[in-house]
Amino acid sequence: MSATVLKSIPFTRTHVSGNELDYLTEAVRQGFTCGDGPFTRRATGLLKEMTGAAEALLTTSCTHALEMSALLLDLRPGDEVIMPSFTFVSTANAYALRGATPVFADCRPDTLNVDERRLEAAVTDRTRAVVVVHYAGVACEMEAIGELCERHGLTLIEDNAHGLGGAYRGRPLGSFGRMAAQSFHATKNAQCGEGGALLLNDAALAARAEIIREKGTDRGRFYRGQVDKYRWVDIGSSYLLSDVLAAQLTAQLESFGAIQSRRHAVWRGYHEELVDWAAENGVSQPMVPEGCAHPAHLYYLLLPDLDNRQAFIAHLAGRGVQAVFHYQPLHAAPAGLRYGRPAPGGCPVTERVADQLVRLPLFPDLDEADLARVIDAVLTYRVR
DSSP states (O other), X not given: OOOOOOOOBOSOOOOOOSSHHHHHHHHHHTTOOSSSSHHHHHHHHHHXXXXXXXXEEEESOHHHHHHHHHHHTTOOTTOEEEEESSSOHHHHHHHHTTTOEEEEEOBOTTTOSBOGGGSGGGOOTTEEEEEEEOGGGOOOOHHHHHHHHHHHTOEEEEEOTTTTTOEETTEETTSSSSEEEEEOOTTSSSOOSSOEEEEESSGGGHHXXXXXXXXXXXXXXXXXXXXXXXXXXXXXXXXXXXXXXXHHHHHHHHTHHHHHHHHHHHHHHHHHHTHHHHHHHTOBOOOOOTTEEOOOOOEEXXXXXXXXXXXXXXXXXXXXXXXXXXXXXXXXXXXXXXXXEEOTTOOHHHHHHHHXXXXXXXXXXXXXXXXXXXXXXXHTOOOO
């Protein structure tokens, strides 16, 4: 008799909430499949309700939303933008594309967010903005960072790719910066395969942002009957999300509460069941400071060193569980060395945690049996 072969548990699986196919069919049948259609308006309205943003513009990606923020700032060569080194490449690319210099600050060892205590030393007379990334959806120290930006006259931008549904002292993430970028990539809590949004918390930016998103034209005003023809009036690009993808996103946003309930159940399962194992093996679990509400975007562990990190990933793989590491330090990447520079003091914490971090499977459709399998696989590993 052959042995039972257990199915592999992937790191992530795209969640379908239920109405996606109906809405996609409706979008196609109504004949409006380009951007700014009925589903764009529905998704935008839901997003504004969730975040409290003055305006929200759906984009083809979070990357493009960040690029729009750089255009709205009129960045020029020689300008500097402070950001964490521990983040995805899009955070830096958006500003380097405009000729600005990314200045990479170190992260905190507890939350892995940019260390607000390191920002002051990074400010120069060329600094134009500070970009924060809420790692795993846990808020940065927004009060201290906001005060620093106000003191130096800097624009605060949130890269909120992880943070939809998170909050800092009762206020939604994405509502603190003058602008905030959202991601609706297939791996995110609400997704449409590929997509994003630029949240505008300064209404004065809305008119120009619409033009930038529409290839630098006043096409939006033309469709509203405010001008008799549309023309090229500013720099821009094609950043507008298709209404077909907005239909899928609408279904996800409408089901966001149910999605979050299941994600939090998985996150709590890991956090509670692994606490003794983590303490015994010198492994760090995520830390959520008081006053922060996280959206259960991901669950990570910090192993003692790179060798253990790699051995741990291999150990889980041997038991049919896919676990992965995450960001590699941007300040030490080939493009980071070419286009940016580290903040004073360097980024030693970033370099350390990048070698230690492992992410466990976390998605709404991870059932109780598979969650138990992952936990059991973790519990059988012993740090060397």
